Amino acid sequence: MKRLFKVDYLSRVEGETGITAEIRDGEVTVCAGVFEAPRFFEAFLRGRHYTDIADFTARICGICPVAYQMSAVHAIESIFGVEVEEPIRELRRLLYCGEWIESHALHIYLLQGPDFYGAESAWSKREYLPMAKIGLYFKKLGNRILTLLGGRPIHPVSVKVGGFSKLPEKKVLLSILPDLKRAYEESRGEIDRAAHLPFQDHTMDMECVSLYDQREYPMNYGNVISNRGINTPMAGFLEMTRESQVGHSTALHSKKWKDGRESPYLVGPISRVNLNDEKLPAEITTTMKRCGITLPIMNTRMGIIARSIELSYALHEAMRIIQTYDNSAKPSVDFKPAAGEAAWITEAPRGMLIHRYELDDAGYVKHCTLIPPTSQNLAQMEIDLRDFIQNHISKPVEFLKKESEKIVRSYDPCISCSVHLVVLDGNKKGKPIL
Amino acid sequence: MKRPRIAVFKFTSCDGCQLSILNLEDELLDLIGLFQLAYFREAADRPLRGHLDIALVEGSISTERQRNHAMEVREKTRYLVTIGACATSGGLQALRNWSSVEDYKKSVYPSPGMIETLPCSTPISDHVYVDYELWGCPVSSDALSETLSSFLLDKRPGMPGYSLCMECKGKGIPCLLVARAEPCLGPVTRAGCGVLCPSLERPCYGCFGPKEGANIDSLLNVLRKAGLSHHDCALLLDKMNTYAYRKARTGEGSA
Numbered sequence: 001m002k003r004l005f006k007v008d009y010l011s012r013v014e015g016e017t018g019i020t021a022e023i024r025d026g027e028v029t030v031c032a033g034v035f036e037a038p039r040f041f042e043a044f045l046r047g048r049h050y051t052d053i054a055d056f057t058a059r060i061c062g063i064c065p066v067a068y069q070m071s072a073v074h075a076i077e078s079i080f081g082v083e084v085e086e087p088i089r090e091l092r093r094l095l096y097c098g099e100w101i102e103s104h105a106l107h108i109y110l111l112q113g114p115d116f117y118g119a120e121s122a123w124s125k126r127e128y129l130p131m132a133k134i135g136l137y138f139k140k141l142g143n144r145i146l147t148l149l150g151g152r153p154i155h156p157v158s159v160k161v162g163g164f165s166k167l168p169e170k171k172v173l174l175s176i177l178p179d180l181k182r183a184y185e186e187s188r189g190e191i192d193r194a195a196h197l198p199f200q201d202h203t204m205d206m207e208c209v210s211l212y213d214q215r216e217y218p219m220n221y222g223n224v225i226s227n228r229g230i231n232t233p234m235a236g237f238l239e240m241t242r243e244s245q246v247g248h249s250t251a252l253h254s255k256k257w258k259d260g261r262e263s264p265y266l267v268g269p270i271s272r273v274n275l276n277d278e279k280l281p282a283e284i285t286t287t288m289k290r291c292g293i294t295l296p297i298m299n300t301r302m303g304i305i306a307r308s309i310e311l312s313y314a315l316h317e318a319m320r321i322i323q324t325y326d327n328s329a330k331p332s333v334d335f336k337p338a339a340g341e342a343a344w345i346t347e348a349p350r351g352m353l354i355h356r357y358e359l360d361d362a363g364y365v366k367h368c369t370l371i372p373p374t375s376q377n378l379a380q381m382e383i384d385l386r387d388f389i390q391n392h393i394s395k396p397v398e399f400l401k402k403e404s405e406k407i408v409r410s411y412d413p414c415i416s417c418s419v420h421l422v423v424l425d426g427n428k429k430g431k432p433i434l
Numbered sequence: 435m436k437r438p439r440i441a442v443f444k445f446t447s448c449d450g451c452q453l454s455i456l457n458l459e460d461e462l463l464d465l466i467g468l469f470q471l472a473y474f475r476e477a478a479d480r481p482l483r484g485h486l487d488i489a490l491v492e493g494s495i496s497t498e499r500q501r502n503h504a505m506e507v508r509e510k511t512r513y514l515v516t517i518g519a520c521a522t523s524g525g526l527q528a529l530r531n532w533s534s535v536e537d538y539k540k541s542v543y544p545s546p547g548m549i550e551t552l553p554c555s556t557p558i559s560d561h562v563y564v565d566y567e568l569w570g571c572p573v574s575s576d577a578l579s580e581t582l583s584s585f586l587l588d589k590r591p592g593m594p595g596y597s598l599c600m601e602c603k604g605k606g607i608p609c610l611l612v613a614r615a616e617p618c619l620g621p622v623t624r625a626g627c628g629v630l631c632p633s634l635e636r637p638c639y640g641c642f643g644p645k646e647g648a649n650i651d652s653l654l655n656v657l658r659k660a661g662l663s664h665h666d667c668a669l670l671l672d673k674m675n676t677y678a679y680r681k682a683r684t685g686e687g688s689a
Contacts, residue, residue, distance in 0.1 A: 011475050011476075012475075012477060012478070037445070037497045037500065037551060038496075038539075038542065038549055039555075040530055040535075040538040040539075040541075040542055042542055043530070043533070043537070043541045044526075044533070049666075052673070055673070056526060056673075059448050059525075059526045059571065059674065062447075062448040062452070062453045062572060063450075063453060065450070106456065110456065110477060120478055121477050121478030122477065123466050123471075124478065132463065133463070136460075136462060139457075139459065140459045143457060151630040151631070151633065151634050152572075152574075152630060153457060154450040154454060154457070155450060155572060157630050157631050157634055157636060158634045158636070165634045166635045331635075
């Protein structure tokens with residue numbers, strides 16, 4: 001066995017991760033290890049009241065706290081049999097738009113963007129500064145939506161089981177409409193820019209998985225579908241996946257299991273765009289055609305294109321929700337806690353975020369499972385890295401190392417998320433988790 | 435004038451407080467121009483070299499490696515500033531301190547033996563001298579820019595040590611504790627969030643940790659009279675600043 005290279009700690013990704021590439025019997029093996037210290041969320045959530053769950057799980061990730069709040073409250077509402085009113089459903093979607101805008105802008109312009117310009121950070125090269133400014137401009141708008149609805153952009157405070165603690169006034173929401181409109185116009189030009197970045201040709205045959213909702217581009221509702229024939233309600237998808245621990249990594253890897261065989265899959269913007277493009281507004285699909293974007297996207301390096309499309313979509317969708325918002329609704333509906341269990345999936349900026357809870361009759365947590373998008377993507381990411389290194393094995397190690405870092409970054413991994421997974425009573429490696 | 439060298443470090447955390455730095459948005463690029471950014475792994479690809487004027491530290495200490503790293507950072511740094519609940523009081527993950535970490539490992543990982551972690555999650559100040567602590571889960575962007583600009587002006591940052599109630603009253607918000615008997619931590623919690631929760635009609639849940647000299651037992655007596663169980667009172671304090679609230683309650687040094 002020969003070590004090819006090791007990256008201890010990747011920059012410009014959220015959290016602590018490294019890559020180890022080795023050659024064993026002529027075969028390349030790659031491990032994308034997560035070295036983030038474990039935080040044991042599933043363990044300390046036990047015994048907590050359902051009213052704490054959204055606040056607690058939000059603290060798993062500072063970049064996508066809304067995703068945690070959304071998966072949590074929908075799962076709990078499903079246990080209690082709560083149905084929120086249409087205006088609440090729409091406002092939760094607006095909140096999610098804020099997070100998609102903020103998170104996608106961060107990744108496109110401040111984290112991954114510099115890779116295409118040979119810059120070490122978004123502010124290290126004078127030529128890149130205009131890009132950094134565009135990114136901060138979009139990001140700020142996403143944060144403004146989050147702040148209007150939830151008080152602050154990171155760990156917003158108004159989401160609760162049954163609705164919101166307080167609803168915003170329509171006139172306050174209308175005040176950001178002109179800015180959203182301007183940003184949306186600009187964002188379509190940004191799709192063009194992303195489409196013309198130089199991408200390594202690396203088409204892969206992969207299984208793309210996302211939610212699919214009859215009504216709209218998926219966020220909080222829908223079935224799980226894939227380009228290889230999955231079409232199941234949310235709970236059914238959990239039965240198809242298994243988690244396993246790999247070496248010293250503190251993140252568990254999640255893979256699909258079928259007929260006794262495991263197979264990786266991809267969640268996130270590429271999968272969503274591939275499987276839901278018919279739900280995008282005509283203006284955006286026209287822009288995509290004009291820029292020569294053809295679907296499905298089967299090159300993971302092109303995640304930045306899918307993210308740019310979704311950034312534009314989220315701005316468009318935020319405008320629609322604000323314009324049609326009916327502020328006569330009650331902030332939340334009444335309900336009684338009940339014992340039971342349920343799983344729910346929502347679309348975090350990085351892909352499907354799976355939560356499953358079992359509550360007792362007073363609403364305290366007996367058991368919970370959290371599967372973030374990054375742990376679902378880790379297996380696919382390792383295959384991607386292995387193929388790349390295998391195909392370029394004659395190139396200098398420094399090149400392989402730098403390019404591997406870029407590949408990992410293109411997945412927009414969220415390492416804080418992936419690190420504390422799954423409470424499994426007596427789970428053994430390879431056994432189903434449920 | 436030579437630009438001061440600044441660095442951002444991360445220990446056990448959600449990255450939200452580092453993101454608060456990037457959330458300075460309008461001020462971000464100006465601030466970066468005033469400092470020499472020596473190390474910020476989340477945003478820049480550059481190894482750490484040399485001494486630092488300021489280190490902003492996010493996250494709690496929960497592994498041996500982190501404990502050593504914190505000491506290295508301290509040695510290199512003139513002013514060490516903790517940002518947020520994890521670095522300042524151990525964070526939500528400090529809930530493990532009241533339980534068995536071995537049980538936690540077994541319940542989360544199939545091979546618990548391979549997971550290296552300390553039994554407790556603790557604030558930076560339990561390990562090295564901290565010059566300044568910024569509370570909050572997450573830290574507020576205003577507090578960050580106040581701290582950084584104060585450094586440039588060579589003055590002490592102005593941060594409140596008084597309770598959230600002071601700000602809440604100033605805003606004229608009806609008291610959730612008195613008027614509605616809701617379990618609000620405002621009276622014992624440090625101001626600094628801008629009265630987020632009461633403004634949105636929910637009781638304070640303690641993002642900014644205990645105020646100086648907080649009389650926690652007195653608040654809990656009120657809550658128990660209002661009908662809250664002993665157990666639920668305890669859970670109220672056991673959140674993102676559990677370590678600091680428990681310390682403040684037993685009077686083990688002021689948090």
